[in-house]
Amino acid sequence: RTRGAHFDLGEVLDELNCRHFDGRVAAKISWGRMPSCRRRRSIRFGSFSEEDNLIRIHPFLDAAFVPEYFVRYIVFHEMLHADLGVGKTTSGRRRVHCAEFRRRERAYPDYARALAWQDNHGNLARLLRRRR
Secondary structure, three states, X not given: XXXXXXXXXXXXXHHHHHHHXXXXXOOEEEEOOOOOOOOOOOOXXXXXXXXXXXXXXXXXXXXXXXXXXXXXXXXXXXXXXXXXXXXEOOOOOEEOOXXXXXXXXXXXXXXXXXXXXXXXXXXXXHHHHOOO
8 A cells, every 4th residue: 555645655656766766676665554552662664675575664654744855765765775785794794774875865865854854853752642
């Protein structure tokens, strides 16, 4: 399911894929499942499953107060994972945010603005207070 109440993730993925990835990213995208009602202290905005080739975006981001540029940045971040894959360090540990990943992420046009929105504790508190 890509269409939410406020954002259509399929449209976001397609536009970002054309603009930033030359159409290379073949991953599917979906809103994640609504979490249980327990209180949260943190939130994972998105994830990429290599096994399923699927990007999942937290459903709490489908809200009127969440700016489109932030949702687009989260989708872009997960698309970078799909495009670059998971590397290994010299010791064999997984490395999901390599230097190339960081370079490309910082080059994203709304990178600074999205991080500023994410780092605003009022925004995070509002997301964590959301109910189903």
